Each structure stands twice: as C-alpha cells, then as structure tokens.
Amino acid sequence: MKISVIGVGYLGAVHAAGMAELGHDVVGLDVDARRVRQLEAGRAPFHEPGFDETLRRGLDLGRLRFTTEYEDIAGADVHFLGLGTPQRADGFGADLASLHAAVDALAAVLPARDGSPTLVVGKSTVPAGTARGLAERLERIEGVRLLWNPEFLREGFAVGDTLEPDRVVYGVRDPEAADAEIRMLDTVYAPILDGGTPRLVMGYEAAELVKVSANAFLATKISFINAISELCEATGADVTDVSRALGMDDRIGSRFLRAGVGFGGGCLPKDIRAFIASAEDLGVGQSLGFLREVDAINQRRRVRVVELAREMLGPLRGRRITVLGAAFKPDSDDVRDSPALEVASRLMAAGAHVTVTDPEALKNARGHVEGLVTVEDTAEALRGAELVLLLTEWRRYRDLDPSVAAELVAAPRIIDGRAVLDPRTWRAAGWELRALGRPDAPARAGTQVETAGQPAADEPPAAHEPPA
Numbered sequence: 001m002k003i004s005v006i007g008v009g010y011l012g013a014v015h016a017a018g019m020a021e022l023g024h025d026v027v028g029l030d031v032d033a034r035r036v037r038q039l040e041a042g043r044a045p046f047h048e049p050g051f052d053e054t055l056r057r058g059l060d061l062g063r064l065r066f067t068t069e070y071e072d073i074a075g076a077d078v079h080f081l082g083l084g085t086p087q088r089a090d091g092f093g094a095d096l097a098s099l100h101a102a103v104d105a106l107a108a109v110l111p112a113r114d115g116s117p118t119l120v121v122g123k124s125t126v127p128a129g130t131a132r133g134l135a136e137r138l139e140r141i142e143g144v145r146l147l148w149n150p151e152f153l154r155e156g157f158a159v160g161d162t163l164e165p166d167r168v169v170y171g172v173r174d175p176e177a178a179d180a181e182i183r184m185l186d187t188v189y190a191p192i193l194d195g196g197t198p199r200l201v202m203g204y205e206a207a208e209l210v211k212v213s214a215n216a217f218l219a220t221k222i223s224f225i226n227a228i229s230e231l232c233e234a235t236g237a238d239v240t241d242v243s244r245a246l247g248m249d250d251r252i253g254s255r256f257l258r259a260g261v262g263f264g265g266g267c268l269p270k271d272i273r274a275f276i277a278s279a280e281d282l283g284v285g286q287s288l289g290f291l292r293e294v295d296a297i298n299q300r301r302r303v304r305v306v307e308l309a310r311e312m313l314g315p316l317r318g319r320r321i322t323v324l325g326a327a328f329k330p331d332s333d334d335v336r337d338s339p340a341l342e343v344a345s346r347l348m349a350a351g352a353h354v355t356v357t358d359p360e361a362l363k364n365a366r367g368h369v370e371g372l373v374t375v376e377d378t379a380e381a382l383r384g385a386e387l388v389l390l391l392t393e394w395r396r397y398r399d400l401d402p403s404v405a406a407e408l409v410a411a412p413r414i415i416d417g418r419a420v421l422d423p424r425t426w427r428a429a430g431w432e433l434r435a436l437g438r439p440d441a442p443a444r445a446g447t448q449v450e451t452a453g454q455p456a457a458d459e460p461p462a463a464h465e466p467p468a
C-alpha cells in the first residue's frame with residue numbers, strides 16, 4: 001500500500017521505517033528539512049536500538065523516502081499523523097499547533113476519491129475530543145476517513161513495540177459503521193494482526209483516552225512506589241524488599257514498580273499534565289486531581305537527592321560531584337525532562353562543580369543545560385569526585401567495580417538514585433552509600449535484604465511474572 005507518515009520525529013520516523021519493513025511503499029514527511037536530509041541519508045537522528053538497520057533496509061529496498069513537500073504524498077492511500085504534542089509554553093495543556101497545521105496542509109492536497117477511501121490515521125497523543133474535531137474538517141473531502149490509532153511505543157524498544165505491539169487500538173467515529181476503514185487499516189497491519197496481536201475497535205474518545213490513561217497509570221505506579229520509598233526512608237525499611245514482594249501479586253505486577261529518582265522523558269511528565277488540563281477543560285478536573293500528587297511525588301524525589309548530597313557533604317559550594325547518567329532512562333540519548341539532568345542543574349545552582357557522564361546522551365545534555373561539564377569516559381568522570389550520584393541505571397554503571405571506582409574518587413561516597421547497587425558490596429569496599437528508599441545502615445538481623453538491587457528498566461520479567 002502507498003503510505004505517508006506526516007511528522008518524522010521519534011514516533012513518526014520509527015513508524016515510517018516499520019511500515020516499510022511490513023512491505024509498504026512509504027514516504028515520510030517533515031517540515032524540518034535537516035531531519036529529512038538526515039533520514040534520507042540513512043542516519044538516525046536519535047539513539048534507538050535496531051532503528052538504523054530498519055531505516056537503511058527501507059531505503060535500500062526503495063520502499064522508504066522522505067520529503068518536505070505535501071504534493072509528494074497527495075496520492076497515498078493511508079496518511080499517518082505522527083506529530084508531536086508537547087506541553088504548552090503557557091500552561092499544562094498539550095500544544096496541538098503542529099498537528100492542526102499538518103491537517104490543514106494535508107487537507108489542501110487530498111484529492112476527492114470514490115471507491116476505496118483515503119485514510120488519515122492519527123497516532124499522536126491528544127486530549128479526548130481532538131479526533132472528532134479533526135474528522136469534521138477532513139471528512140468534508142469526498143472519500144476521506146479519519147481513524148485514531150494511538151501509539152504506545154517506548155524509547156529503547158521502539159522498533160519491537162511498532163512491529164509487535166501488545167494490542168492495536170482503532171478509534172472510529174461510529175464503530176457500527178466503519179467497516180471500510182477498519183478493513184483498510186487491517187490490510188496495512190496485516191502482518192502484525194496475522195501474528196495474533198489483538199485489535200480493538202472503539203469510538204474516537206475511548207481510543208484517545210486509552211493512550212493518555214495508559215501513561216497516567218504507569219506514572220501513577222512509579223509515583224506510588226516512590227511515595228512508599230519516602231515511608232521506607234522514614235521507617236528504615238528497604239523499598240526494594242517492599243517492591244519485590246508487592247510485584248509478586250499478579251494483580252499488581254512487578255513492572256513499573258522500580259523506586260528511584262522518578263520518571264522523565266518526552267511522554268509521561270507532559271502527558272499527565274496535559275491529561276489534568278484536559279479533565280479541567282471537560283469540567284471533571286476533580287477526577288484527575290490525584291495526578292497532581294503523582295507529579296509532585298515525582299518532583300520531590302529529585303529534590304530529595306540534592307538533600308541527601310547536602311547531608312553527605314554539608315554545603316555544596318565548591319564540592320566536586322560526578323553524576324552518572326544524563327538520559328532520562330538507559331539505552332536512550334533523550335534528555336527531555338531527565339531527572340538526572342535536573343538534579344545536576346540543582347547541584348550546579350548550589351555552587352557544586354558537577355561533571356556529568358553518559359554513554360549516549362552528552363551531546364543532547366549540553367544542549368539542555370548551559371555550562372554543563374561533560375566527560376565521556378566513566379573512569380575519567382569519577383576521578384577526583386567527592387561524591388558520586390548514580391541517576392540513570394545504564395548497565396555500565398550498575399556493573400561498576402566498587403574497589404576500582406574507590407581508587408579513582410577523592411572520597412568514596414555515592415548516592416544510588418535508582419536503587420540498583422548492592423549496598424553490602426559497596427559498603428564492604430569502603431564506600432559511604434546512601435540510596436533512595438533504602439536504609440543507611442546495613443539491614444538489621446531478621447530483615448535480611450534478599451535483593452542486591454532492582455532489575456533495570458524493562459529487563460526480562462522475573463520468573464514469577466507472566467510475560468507482558
């Protein structure tokens with residue numbers, strides 16, 4: 001099928017390459033000419049495992065092209081909308097300007113068709129009610145049908161999440177009268193659906209709500225365990241014990257129950273805020289009042305790390321602190337709303353000499369924080385530090401040898417902001433270790449700590465957990 005993907009940011013670029021991988025003839029469109037040139041040249045604009053290969057395969061097979069011109073996509077059968085919906089500069093709500101601009105530009109080139117419809121398929125995360133408004137405009141053109149098909153991909157797993165999703169959701173104007181458009185989207189996704197992926201058809205608003213409520217639920221789960229983490233700090237309990245035991249209840253599940261410095265990234269923080277704003281606009285602000293608390297708990301964890309640094313060093317002015325990690329999570333170069341970078345900025349504002357290291361995200365980090373000192377090499381970054389902060393749990397930081405690291409630093413002090421290090425090993429190697437949600441002293445007899453640390457982000461689920 002002839003497919004266009006409008007907006008080739010993270011979501012759109014991966015979707016375009018994924019659709020080419022399924023065998024379609026795909027054109028990706030973006031108003032950013034630099035990005036288009038980069039993708040055309042087979043260079044990934046972000047770090048995403050498996051994306052480079054998928055992109056190049058699509059280009060080499062002649063199934064994938066990129067353009068800045070709407071005329072080039074006018075003849076496609078299916079147009080996916082992959083535009084970003086960032087947080088508005090003037091408040092909590094989602095900024096839909098680029099989505100609306102894209103729909104206007106598309107509507108101007110879409111030919112009227114009889115016979116099989118032209119599909120416009122929204123993938124962006126939007127407030128409920130957006131699709132219905134866009135459909136009013138687009139469906140004035142003969143033969144054009146709008147579906148809302150939210151995207152649930154995670155950074156670091158984006159290609160797999162696109163080609164093997166847990167489920168696909170189709171939002172339509174009227175589920176009883178949408179056979180033609182449902183069949184058409186089924187054809188696009190045939191290889192995925194044939195593999196047994198469930199496909200759910202529902203109204204526009206439900207489809208929009210699935211996406212934002214999924215993200216709100218995940219954020220709530222993280223803030224829940226981080227709230228418990230605060231109780232652990234007040235009582236001397238170890239949050240990794242609590243989380244592990246809680247997660248063994250199948251009804252709760254262990255994923256997204258990792259305590260630490262909290263969630264960041266381009267989705268969860270802005271999506272929960274947009275969801276709050278949307279509920280208020282709909283006159284049901286009270287329903288999502290708890291999400292303000294979810295956001296507040298998340299922010300408090302960042303502040304808590306800085307407090308811990310003060311407890312360990314006293315006044316921070318002039319102290320040498322090394323931050324391990326800049327990305328908002330491992331296996332990503334994305335620093336949007338990164339807890340690690342916010343903590344680094346707060347320490348800098350308090351007068352500390354901060355050095356940040358990260359395997360992939362330093363270039364982006366420098367663009368985000370003015371005057372940030374970055375060092376590529378972990379050993380070099382550790383040299384001379386009076387305090388080390390582990391804030392993004394890249395495998396290389398989890399696997400650090402505490403004895404080797406102790407030789408490099410000026411004083412062996414570490415804050416484990418992701419609760420992934422084994423406190424016993426580190427303390428035995430002479431480190432003063434503090435961890436969010438974990439006791440400062442070794443566990444008392446009778447509260448034997450069974451876990452060295454928590455599993456890292458999206459590691460294969462533990463044996464007790466059914467596959468996701």
Ligand code: UDX
Pocket residue numbers: 151152153154155156215218222255256257258259260261262263264265266267268328329330457
């Ligand atoms: C998220 C959703 O998972 C995805 O479905 C949606 O489409 C986009 O938003 P992503 O932003 O890529 O994906 O990251 P995710 O893996 O969800 O992690 C988000 C943040 O939560 C990270 O900062 C991570 O470190 C943090 N996190 C995650 C925790 O602090 N604890 C956990 O248990 C899990």
